[in-house]
Amino acid sequence: MADSENMMSPGERTRRGVLGDAHVDKAQAATTEFDAPFQDLISTSAWEKVWSRPQWNRRERSMVTIALLAALGHEEELAMHIRATANTGASESDIREALLHVAIYAGVPAANTAIRIAKHTLSEMNAAKAGDQP
Structure with missing residues (x-):
């Protein structure tokens, strides 16, 4: 390796x-x-x-990337980078805060879509994590 x-x-x-x-x-x-x-x-x-x-560390870059992808409406890439938070150290709270910024600075519709994607993706991640545990 x-x-x-x-x-x-x-x-x-x-x-x-x-x-x-x-x-x-x-x-x-x-x-x-x-x-x-x-x-x-x-x-x-x-x-x-x-x-x-x-x-910047990976957590900081992760939060900025999530906010930018959400603001620009890049849904597939947004979900991918939300999944990547498992490796970057960005928490669910960090994601929420980034998306609140999106709501104010890029608009509520963009944040609404991003929050829907984040909830779905985080739910999948949590289910997968729970399935990995005995």
């Missing part, structure tokens, strides 16, 4: 640390010649050049 970890780019290490190996493995398995340049772009720009910067 250490050898494969050493072979990863810094962006891929960060992406795996935030989104989890299963998500990244699934995305990589679905990559085609058509979208390979896009996958490389996001791995380098988002995960290596932004998410790997030391100025």
Whole structure:
């Protein structure tokens, strides 16, 4: 495992640390010649050049990302980043606070949709966690 970890780019290490190996493995398995340049772009720009910067920790980046995705109405990415909070340290309370900011600064309809998605995603996460326990 250490050898494969050493072979990863810094962006891929960060992406795996935030989104989890299963998500990244699934995305990589679905990559085609058509979208390979896009996958490389996001791995380098988002995960290596932004998410790997030391100025904010993963929890802070997670909250900002959730707020931005909610404000912009990117529902699928929002759910993905809510699931990623299991790895970033952002809590349900952090998510709620970010979405309250969305309501004030980006509008109640955007926050309403985001809260619906967050409730559904968090419910799935909690159910999965409960299923993992004996």
